[in-house]
Amino acid sequence: MNLVNRRYHLAARPVGLPTSSDWRLDSVPVEEPRDGQFVVEVQYISLDPAMRGWMNEGKSYIAPVGIGEVMRAAAVGCVIASRHTGFAVGDQVSGTFGVQDYALSDGKGVVKVNPKLAPLPVYLGTLGMPGMTAYFGLLEVGELRNGDTVVVSAAAGAVGTVVGQIAKIRECRVVGIAGGADKCAWLVKELGFDAAIDYKAQDVKKALREHCPKGIDVYFDNVGGDILDSALTQLARGARIVICGAISQYNSTTPVKGPANYLSLLVNRASMKGMVVFDYAARYTEAVRELGGWLAAGRLKSREHIVTGLETFPEALLMLFRGENTGKLVLKV
Amino acid sequence: MNLVNRRYHLAARPVGLPTSSDWRLDSVPVEEPRDGQFVVEVQYISLDPAMRGWMNEGKSYIAPVGIGEVMRAAAVGCVIASRHTGFAVGDQVSGTFGVQDYALSDGKGVVKVNPKLAPLPVYLGTLGMPGMTAYFGLLEVGELRNGDTVVVSAAAGAVGTVVGQIAKIRECRVVGIAGGADKCAWLVKELGFDAAIDYKAQDVKKALREHCPKGIDVYFDNVGGDILDSALTQLARGARIVICGAISQYNSTTPVKGPANYLSLLVNRASMKGMVVFDYAARYTEAVRELGGWLAAGRLKSREHIVTGLETFPEALLMLFRGENTGKLVLKV
Numbered sequence: 001m002n003l004v005n006r007r008y009h010l011a012a013r014p015v016g017l018p019t020s021s022d023w024r025l026d027s028v029p030v031e032e033p034r035d036g037q038f039v040v041e042v043q044y045i046s047l048d049p050a051m052r053g054w055m056n057e058g059k060s061y062i063a064p065v066g067i068g069e070v071m072r073a074a075a076v077g078c079v080i081a082s083r084h085t086g087f088a089v090g091d092q093v094s095g096t097f098g099v100q101d102y103a104l105s106d107g108k109g110v111v112k113v114n115p116k117l118a119p120l121p122v123y124l125g126t127l128g129m130p131g132m133t134a135y136f137g138l139l140e141v142g143e144l145r146n147g148d149t150v151v152v153s154a155a156a157g158a159v160g161t162v163v164g165q166i167a168k169i170r171e172c173r174v175v176g177i178a179g180g181a182d183k184c185a186w187l188v189k190e191l192g193f194d195a196a197i198d199y200k201a202q203d204v205k206k207a208l209r210e211h212c213p214k215g216i217d218v219y220f221d222n223v224g225g226d227i228l229d230s231a232l233t234q235l236a237r238g239a240r241i242v243i244c245g246a247i248s249q250y251n252s253t254t255p256v257k258g259p260a261n262y263l264s265l266l267v268n269r270a271s272m273k274g275m276v277v278f279d280y281a282a283r284y285t286e287a288v289r290e291l292g293g294w295l296a297a298g299r300l301k302s303r304e305h306i307v308t309g310l311e312t313f314p315e316a317l318l319m320l321f322r323g324e325n326t327g328k329l330v331l332k333v
Numbered sequence: 334m335n336l337v338n339r340r341y342h343l344a345a346r347p348v349g350l351p352t353s354s355d356w357r358l359d360s361v362p363v364e365e366p367r368d369g370q371f372v373v374e375v376q377y378i379s380l381d382p383a384m385r386g387w388m389n390e391g392k393s394y395i396a397p398v399g400i401g402e403v404m405r406a407a408a409v410g411c412v413i414a415s416r417h418t419g420f421a422v423g424d425q426v427s428g429t430f431g432v433q434d435y436a437l438s439d440g441k442g443v444v445k446v447n448p449k450l451a452p453l454p455v456y457l458g459t460l461g462m463p464g465m466t467a468y469f470g471l472l473e474v475g476e477l478r479n480g481d482t483v484v485v486s487a488a489a490g491a492v493g494t495v496v497g498q499i500a501k502i503r504e505c506r507v508v509g510i511a512g513g514a515d516k517c518a519w520l521v522k523e524l525g526f527d528a529a530i531d532y533k534a535q536d537v538k539k540a541l542r543e544h545c546p547k548g549i550d551v552y553f554d555n556v557g558g559d560i561l562d563s564a565l566t567q568l569a570r571g572a573r574i575v576i577c578g579a580i581s582q583y584n585s586t587t588p589v590k591g592p593a594n595y596l597s598l599l600v601n602r603a604s605m606k607g608m609v610v611f612d613y614a615a616r617y618t619e620a621v622r623e624l625g626g627w628l629a630a631g632r633l634k635s636r637e638h639i640v641t642g643l644e645t646f647p648e649a650l651l652m653l654f655r656g657e658n659t660g661k662l663v664l665k666v
Contacts, residue, residue, distance in 0.1 A: 061600045229591070243599045258562070258591030266576045266607030267394045274599030 001039070001081060003030040008099040008313050010065045014055055017251045017321060022055070023071075023314050030102045038082035040093060040103045040110075044306075045313070045331040046074040046124040048158070049222075049320050052250040061276045071099040071313075074129055076113060076120045087112075094123050099313055101333060117292060118302070125158050125328030126295065126302040127288050129277055133244060134162035134220075135287040136280040141273050142218040142242045149173045149212050151231055154222035154247060156183040157320075158328035161191060162291070163220045165300050168192050172218075175211045177204060177227055179323040186326065191301060204230040215239065215268075223248045225257050232261035239270040251321055303327030334372070334414065336363040341432040341646050343398045347388055350584045350654060355388070356404075356647050363435045371415035373426060373436045373443075377639075378646070378664040379407040379457040381491070382555075382653050385583040394609045404432040404646075407462055409446060409453045420445075427456050432646055434666055451628060451635070458491050458661030459628065459635035460621050462610055466577060467495035467553075468620040469613040474606050475551040475575045482506045482545050484564055487555035487580060489516035490653075491661035494524060495624070496553045498633050501525050505551075508544045510537060510560055512656040519659065524634060537563040548572065548601075556581045558590050565594035572603035584654055636660030 004027050011024040033039050054065050054072055065072050075097035079087050084107050087093065095110035097103035113123045125131060137159075138144050150167040154160045155176025164187065167174045176187045176196040184196035197207040204227055208216070215236025221228050224246030231241070249256045265272060280287070294300035305325040307316040310333050319325050337360050344357040366372050387398050387405055398405050408430035412420050417440050420426065428443035430436035446456045458464060470492075471477050483500040487493045488509025497520065500507045509520045509529040517529035530540040537560055541549070548569025554561050557579030564574070582589045598605060613620070627633035638658040640649040643666050652658050 059600070061602075224596070243595070245599070246596055249596075256593045256596065258593035258595055260589045260591035262591055262595070262605070263557075263576070263579055263582075263589065263607070265605060266578075266609065267392070269607055269609055269612060271604050271606040272595070272598060273604040274596070274602055276599065276602055279602060 001030045001032060003102060004028070005030045005100055005102040006310055007101075008071045008310075009068055010055060010071050012067065013057055014052075014251075016253045017318060018052070018055065018314065020314055024068075025311070031104055033081050033083045033104060035083050037104055037106055038079050038084045038087045040077040040095070040097055040105055041080045042075045042077040042097050042101055042103055042333050044076050044121050044124055045097075045099055045310075045333060046128065047307075047313075047317050047320060047329040047331055048074070048129070049245055049247045049250060051317065052321070061278070072096060073099045074124055075103070076123050077103070092120065094128065099310070099331075101310060118295060119304075121304040121306060121328065121330045121332075122295075122302050124330055125304055126162055126291055126300065130158035130328060131162050131291050132280060132284055132287050133275075133277040134159045134166060135291060136277060136283070137242045137244050137275050138163050138166055138218065138220060140280070141275045142220060142240050144170055144172070144218055146171045147173075148217035149175070149214055149236065150218045150220065151175045151177065151208065151212065151216045152220040152222070153177040153227050153231075154245075155187055155193070155196065156326050157222065159222055159244060160220075161187075161303065161327060162300070164193050165191055165294075167218075169294060169299055173212075175208070177223075183326055199227060205233055208234040218242065220244060221246070224259075225249060228259050229261045232259055232264040235264050235268040235270045237268050237270075239268055241265075241270065241272040243272055243274040247321065305329045306332050308332045334363045334365060336435060337361070338363045338433055338435040339643055340434075341404045341643075342401055343388060343404050345400065346390055347385075347584075349586045350651060351385070351388065351647065353647055358644070364437055366414050366416045366437060368416050370437055370439055371412050371417045371420045373410040373428070373430055373438055374413045375408045375410040375430050375434055375436055375666050377409050377454050377457055378430075378432055378643075378666060379461065380640075380650050380653060380662040380664055381407070381462070382578055382580045382583065384650065385654070394611070405429060406432045407457055408436070409456050410436070425453065427461065432643070432664075434643060450625060452637075454637040454639060454661065454663045454665075455628070455635050457663055458637055459495055459624055459633065463491035463661060464495050464624050465613060465617055465620050466608075466610040467492045467499060468624060469610060469616070470575045470577050470608050471496050471499055471551065471553060473613070474608045475553060475573050477503055477505070477551055479504045480506075481550035482508070482547055482569065483551045483553065484508045484510065484541065484545065484549045485553040485555070486510045486560050486564075487578075488520055488526070488529065489659050490555065492555055492577060493553070494520075494636065494660060495633070497526050498524055498627075500551075502627060502632055506545075508541070510556075516659055532560060538566055541567040551575065553577060554579070557592075558582060561592050562594045565592055565597040568597050568601040568603045570601050570603075572601055574598075574603065574605040576605055576607040580654065638662050639665050641665045
């Protein structure tokens with residue numbers, strides 16, 4: 001194959017926001033697949049807040065990306081060469097292909113996707129990890145009950161939009177927290193949220209009191225920090241807090257801010273539970289079937305925020321931490 | 334009745350540790366009971382860390398003690414006059430009688446106790462609220478499984494001693510955290526804990542790594558602060574943290590220290606859950622029967638730390654916050 005593969009390697013462990021010196025871009029010829037392998041031309045790369053955590057050293061729910069390794073990323077693409085009996089040229093596939101133009105795969109963790117059912121980027125968002133995270137986080141970890149008052153932070157992000165819409169389908173009162181009037185208006189007008197709080201312009205604590213007069217039954221937290229602390233002040237008896245992420249803390253160079261109001265868990269007999277979506281891998285097909293059904297029926301809207309050009313990766317990733325994306329952030333190669 | 338009742342009233346809301354000016358002591362004649370009432374001569378008063386919380390203003394799991402009101406406290410005593418069909422002179426009873434020599438009661442929340450089954454102070458400890466808290470907190474909220482590694486803070490206190498011993502009965506590995514070499518030695522030698530960590534002399538994080546090589550399955554937290562943060566660093570997959578109290582924070586005049594390591598909940602798919610023992614009131618008899626059985630069989634040891642004299646109340650209460658008690662702190666009137 002006479003093709004060139006551009007690859008983004010992790011060059012250094014970032015301190016705070018990743019900078020250009022934390023990455024190394026190189027170009028190498030694409031290797032021919034051996035027996036049991038195939039080559040994927042990567043078309044869309046998923047940009048996720050969790051990637052920031054993978055760049056850090058230390059024990060976590062997944063091994064860190066090693067210095068010098070191609071940056072880990074979920075992606076979708078097309079099989080262009082194959083010596084694998086399960087995958088043929090032309091197959092559209094989803095897998096952890098990394099931040100590069102081409103990936104050599106042995107098929108582990110790779111699934112075929114159907115572009116006729118949904119556009120490819122949707123398989124990185126609503127029908128991908130963010131959708132799975134929202135589905136199992138809200139329904140299983142959050143033990144959602146119909147009629148609950150549900151609050152979700154980073155509500156205009158890939159996970160938040162799905163959390164809020166599933167909760168609406170389940171007849172809940174849904175309040176989103178997001179940054180900026182545009183995002184907030186979109187959540188209410190387009191996605192059907194009952195209310196949205198602009199944390200950049202409003203007093204979140206006060207707004208939660210106003211919008212959740214009976215208290216919060218499920219708080220789905222993607223951000224941590226002050227917003228988590230504000231949510232803790234407005235819990236209903238028996239509330240469940242789903243700890244999905246803490247984007248406000250990922251680039252912090254000072255110690256993580258713990259939730260000072262955690263004793264509200266005691267007063268309200270509430271719980272705070274961490275989740276990692278990989279634990280539900282055996283049930284992804286169940287979730288994809290249900291989410292896909294809602295998409296097809298128009299009950300669930302999927303929005304992707306697409307940035308073009310592999311070479312924009314270092315800057316595009318930062319959009320997540322600057323709150324510049326609405327919906328699922330995807331890099332089109 | 335020609336009897337004088339000394340009463341401790343809450344005079345002011347304390348800032349930090351309660352001082353003598355936060356209390357007002359007076360003496361009044363004991364009233365005759367009317368129809369449906371009886372008079373209890375208070376014999377033993379329970380001193381509990383939770384009392385500090387009751388002195389604060391603001392929404393909590395129970396209404397605060399009002400300024401000017403007799404300080405709320407659990408107690409046991411003897412009925413000395415009765416116009417209540419359910420309680421006769423000579424009955425030994427347990428109830429929320431307050432910090433005073435005599436209490437007039439209508440019987441609400443009052444239960445008879447049998448001094449032949451256990452000494453009266455035991456009904457304020459192992460067979461009282463602390464015992465109920467340990468029993469339901471560990472078994473229900475903590476979802477204890479045989480063989481778990483259990484860590485409990487304030488391990489030499491009224492709740493901690495029962496938590497650790499129930500866990501041993503349930504074939505768990507039990508590590509206590511307490512202040513001082515004497516308490517730690519007592520936990521291991523007398524109560525059968527597998528290990529004890531002296532937080533005043535040892536690096537708690539390091540000691541937990543050493544004593545819990547497979548990680549902590551249940552952490553029963555009575556203290557909050559740095560010790561909660563240390564426990565978070567050593568959780569096993571699927572760990573349960575029971576938030577029972579936070580004695581390290583009750584007298585703090587600075588904002589509560591939130592657990593900075595709370596993202597360990599995510600990494601380890603762990604939960605942190607608050608509890609209030611009153612929620613289990615309908616099942617107290619079940620717990621008393623089981624705990625009483627273990628006491629009778631010698632499988633559970635109850636230790637009370639008895640201080641004498643109602644007038645010592647303001648100082649005796651502070652022993653809890655100075656870590657000066659071993660076992661259940663009781664004021665003998």
